[in-house]
Amino acid sequence: MTVRVRYAPSPTGHQHIGGARTALYDLIFAKSLGGEFVLRIEDTDQERSKLEYEESMLEDFKWLGLEFDEGPHKPKNHGPYRQSERIDLYKELAMQLVSENKAYPCFLSSAELEELTAKAEGEKKAPHAYHDKYASLDPAEAKARMDKGDEYVIRFRNPQKEVKFTDMVRGEVKFFPDMVGDFVILRANGFPVYNFCCVVDDWKMEITHAFRSEEHLNNSLRQILLYEAFNAKMPTFAHLSMLVGEDRKKLSKRHGATSVRQYKDQHYLPAALLNYLCLLGWSHPKEQDIFNVFDLVEGFDASRFNKSPALYDIQKLNFFNEQHLRALSEEDLLAHALEALPEESKFRNQPLEWQNKCLSVFKEKMQLITELDELTAVLFKEGASDEEDYKEAMSWETTPKIQEYIKAELQKLSSAGTPFATEELVGEWMNYLKKELGIKGKPLFMGARACLTGQAHGPDLKGIVALTPLEILLSRF
RNA sequence: GCUCCCAUCGUCUAGCCUGGUCUAGGACACCGCCUUUUCACGGCGGUAACAGGGGUUCGAAUCCCCUUGGGAGUACCA
Numbered sequence: 001m002t003v004r005v006r007y008a009p010s011p012t013g014h015q016h017i018g019g020a021r022t023a024l025y026d027l028i029f030a031k032s033l034g035g036e037f038v039l040r041i042e043d044t045d046q047e048r049s050k051l052e053y054e055e056s057m058l059e060d061f062k063w064l065g066l067e068f069d070e071g072p073h074k075p076k077n078h079g080p081y082r083q084s085e086r087i088d089l090y091k092e093l094a095m096q097l098v099s100e101n102k103a104y105p106c107f108l109s110s111a112e113l114e115e116l117t118a119k120a121e122g123e124k125k126a127p128h129a130y131h132d133k134y135a136s137l138d139p140a141e142a143k144a145r146m147d148k149g150d151e152y153v154i155r156f157r158n159p160q161k162e163v164k165f166t167d168m169v170r171g172e173v174k175f176f177p178d179m180v181g182d183f184v185i186l187r188a189n190g191f192p193v194y195n196f197c198c199v200v201d202d203w204k205m206e207i208t209h210a211f212r213s214e215e216h217l218n219n220s221l222r223q224i225l226l227y228e229a230f231n232a233k234m235p236t237f238a239h240l241s242m243l244v245g246e247d248r249k250k251l252s253k254r255h256g257a258t259s260v261r262q263y264k265d266q267h268y269l270p271a272a273l274l275n276y277l278c279l280l281g282w283s284h285p286k287e288q289d290i291f292n293v294f295d296l297v298e299g300f301d302a303s304r305f306n307k308s309p310a311l312y313d314i315q316k317l318n319f320f321n322e323q324h325l326r327a328l329s330e331e332d333l334l335a336h337a338l339e340a341l342p343e344e345s346k347f348r349n350q351p352l353e354w355q356n357k358c359l360s361v362f363k364e365k366m367q368l369i370t371e372l373d374e375l376t377a378v379l380f381k382e383g384a385s386d387e388e389d390y391k392e393a394m395s396w397e398t399t400p401k402i403q404e405y406i407k408a409e410l411q412k413l414s415s416a417g418t419p420f421a422t423e424e425l426v427g428e429w430m431n432y433l434k435k436e437l438g439i440k441g442k443p444l445f446m447g448a449r450a451c452l453t454g455q456a457h458g459p460d461l462k463g464i465v466a467l468t469p470l471e472i473l474l475s476r477f
Numbered sequence: 478g479c480u481c482c483c484a485u486c487g488u489c490u491a492g493c494c495u496g497g498u499c500u501a502g503g504a505c506a507c508c509g510c511c512u513u514u515u516c517a518c519g520g521c522g523g524u525a526a527c528a529g530g531g532g533u534u535c536g537a538a539u540c541c542c543c544u545u546g547g548g549a550g551u552a553c554c555a
Contacts, residue, residue: 010554012554173482306489364517459517
């Protein structure tokens with residue numbers, strides 16, 4: 001049997017990073033078993049679901065490099081892939097359950113429902129304790145009311161029995177029945193409810209495995225009950241540990257950047273984001289931390305999931321981005337830079353050779369490519385900084401000598417019409433200053449840096465001097 | 478209330494299933510030191526954890542129970 005794994009988001013906002021992690025595991029797991037990766041859109045909440053979000057999610061997945069084999073944008077023979085387009089199927093199956101007496105119509109108005117819930121709560125009972133008021137209504141009478149046009153929902157007749165299942169992450173999980181009552185499967189507006197369509201779809205789409213966040217663990221009870229009612233086989237579930245924020249609560253918008261889109265906009269490397277996300281709740285068999293997640297497809301070890309919630313730490317993500325940035329080829333790094341840099345960046349007007357050199361000098365200083373803009377801006381900045389360290393360096397007694405010598409050298413170059421100094425040349429200057437004038441160590445390097453760059457600190461001196469146009473260098477003297 | 482899940486350094490985690498090799502390993506962060514000289518990179522080193530209590534056992538981070546703490550759910554949201 002073909003392994004089919006689905007990712008089933010609701011298009012109610014931009015793609016959340018937690019969902020991206022789930023989808024990543026879905027994909028790796030499916031591919032490691034030669035299976036298929038299916039996208040299903042769970043848009044039965046008409047108020048909140050928007051087509052534009054579906055599109056935005058697809059874009060985000062494309063950016064991440066997570067590719068679906070099937071979905072609304074790529075229909076195969078298990079469609080349609082949007083739940084809103086499968087309503088007839090759900091209705092039909094809900095009615096089938098009614099005819100089998102496994103579900104029943106319920107005519108409770110929302111006011112009555114609230115009243116019953118309050119009553120149950122007052123009596124310290126489960127909120128759903130009285131929701132089964134219409135459970136034993138005579139079917140003929142029920143039909144008469146339905147025909148008459150009374151508003152109704154379909155409730156599942158909960159057999160109230162203990163159920164258990166085996167989870168890929170948690171092992172055997174057992175539920176006792178009083179957790180839920182006779183729950184609704186079809187709303188008054190004719191739309192089905194999550195737990196119902198999820199079951200119908202996984203069944204009809206022949207899904208064999210599904211990864212989802214731990215918050216869904218309790219839903220398994222209702223879903224198992226429904227699978228049994230349909231006499232259908234339940235997919236194997238893996239309930240992943242949740243992603244939490246600083247306060248150890250479920251990661252949400254108030255914790256900061258939680259959508260893939262935000263990282264895309266900040267020009268993180270998708271490979272780095274996936275790598276980091278992958279290690280939240282799963283560990284590499286060889287304890288490797290920097291790797292290409294797609295290499296995992298070869299023999300993915302699904303037994304290495306961690307059960308406890310993982311705290312999302314942006315500092316560590318930044319470290320991963322830094323590592324992936326450094327691992328990029330010259331060509332890829334340049335492409336990444338050009339994509340991220342603002343239009344007006346001075347970097348853009350430079351020759352290719354200069355750009356590559358600049359990247360190799362700055363590479364080690366950046367966690368994010370966007371920092372390059374700031375770094376290069378300093379190269380072209382005329383005048384000097386006003387920080388303490390700079391003033392101090394300029395006040396040393398050796399500094400004027402350095403200044404005088406270098407200025408003369410720069411002018412020589414200038415009159416020869418050379419646009420840039422070279423690293424070798426800067427090295428020669430330093431050697432001259434050291435040997436002939438006896439200046440060394442910090443006074444030499446920081447002094448020269450202050451004169452040449454107008455800053456007290458920065459990346460490799462030779463490197464950045466060689467990257468700065470001669471006229472800018474001269475402007476600082 | 479009830480149900481379910483979880484519990485190793487500040488954080489992500491390895492180890493737990495198949496008790497001894499764990500005076501608990503790695504990574505992020507932090508702090509030192511070193512590196513033909515500044516900065517950075519790199520290298521080396523350091524601080525830092527088995528929630529608590531009972532068992533079982535010659536021996537427990539590892540198995541069992543309880544307590545505590547945290548989280549999730551108990552919707553005509555997903």
